[in-house]
Amino acid sequence: MKPPPFDYFAPTSLEEALVLRSEHGDGSVMLAGGQSLIPLLSLRLALPAAVIDLGRVPGLAGITPLDGGVAVGAMTRQRELERSPLARDRLAFVVEALKHVGHVTIRNRGTVGGSIAHADPAAELPAAVLALDAQLVACSVRGERTIAAGDFFRGLYTTALEPDELLVEVRFSDAPACSRSAFIEVARREGDFALAGAGASIALNGGREIADARLVFIGVDTRPVRATEAEEALRGSEPSVEMFREIAEAAVQGLEPISDLNGTRAYRRRVAAVVARRALVAATTSA
Numbered sequence: 001m002k003p004p005p006f007d008y009f010a011p012t013s014l015e016e017a018l019v020l021r022s023e024h025g026d027g028s029v030m031l032a033g034g035q036s037l038i039p040l041l042s043l044r045l046a047l048p049a050a051v052i053d054l055g056r057v058p059g060l061a062g063i064t065p066l067d068g069g070v071a072v073g074a075m076t077r078q079r080e081l082e083r084s085p086l087a088r089d090r091l092a093f094v095v096e097a098l099k100h101v102g103h104v105t106i107r108n109r110g111t112v113g114g115s116i117a118h119a120d121p122a123a124e125l126p127a128a129v130l131a132l133d134a135q136l137v138a139c140s141v142r143g144e145r146t147i148a149a150g151d152f153f154r155g156l157y158t159t160a161l162e163p164d165e166l167l168v169e170v171r172f173s174d175a176p177a178c179s180r181s182a183f184i185e186v187a188r189r190e191g192d193f194a195l196a197g198a199g200a201s202i203a204l205n206g207g208r209e210i211a212d213a214r215l216v217f218i219g220v221d222t223r224p225v226r227a228t229e230a231e232e233a234l235r236g237s238e239p240s241v242e243m244f245r246e247i248a249e250a251a252v253q254g255l256e257p258i259s260d261l262n263g264t265r266a267y268r269r270r271v272a273a274v275v276a277r278r279a280l281v282a283a284t285t286s287a
């Protein structure tokens, strides 16, 4: 199908983009990498009055070291982040997650900010942002504010961004020393959105106990889910496959995945437990 008619704007400065966003509010969408938006327009699942193309706005892309973290501009292409030596060194969890995002051609165009703002519950980047307690920087004509990842994802394709705001940057803090991570998912075909997936990060202390643990699920709720109780249970314990199995089984009990043609609720919950255990084992083995 053809997209519906809309007004197209191509601002050349952030100020111009913010004014357009403020004028068009809820009736506007941003064209970042277009990997989700263009299909939505073509299928007429999105009917915006205005499309604001961020492609000519300078200063929105880049990967910058911070004191104790890394800042990633919203328009940074997913593939650029995946291949960045800085990200490989300091954002290993994010790099692991990115490997599962569609295919390389999609990651070549898709942006970091686009994936996070789109907030697909089966998307990997939002889960990584949540697991790492990242800070999301939003801008509007009213000014700038920082939103904690834990407060950002509100529900199905819904975020804490106001109708006049743009996501401009993601700020990650450095992971605890010696953290290792793994992202494991099950999809119908390589590159498809996950039926269920889990990302884990584990840091061991000198006594081989778990000093820090992160565990997140995708595809099992209306937004990415952080398994905070499981993380608490893991901290301070000695890793073992049996303990990971028990913790993974317990972590999925509260999940309410959808049932659809691709899998029932019970199946997705079962898959979630298996991928969580495997992700914990894989992260610990490399740690």
Ligand SMILES: Cc1cc2nc3c(=O)[nH]c(=O)nc-3n(C[C@H](O)[C@H](O)[C@H](O)COP(=O)(O)OP(=O)(O)OC[C@H]3O[C@@H](n4cnc5c(N)ncnc54)[C@H](O)[C@@H]3O)c2cc1C
Binding pocket: 028, 029, 030, 031, 032, 033, 034, 035, 036, 037, 038, 039, 054, 074, 075, 100, 101, 102, 103, 106, 109, 110, 111, 112, 113, 114, 115, 117, 118, 120, 122, 123, 124, 125, 161, 165, 166, 167, 168, 191, 192, 193, 194
């Ligand atoms: C075949 C296929 C398979 C895919 N598989 C996966 C997958 O397995 N995992 C996965 O995570 N993703 C997958 N994707 C989606 C891909 O990751 C997209 O790149 C991503 O969801 C959206 O990023 P984008 O830059 O393309 O944003 P766009 O499509 O341009 O925009 C998406 C939405 O985000 C909003 N938006 C964009 N940028 C901003 C901003 N800076 N501030 C505020 N709002 C903004 C737009 O208004 C729009 O509503 C797949 C896509 C395709 C086509």
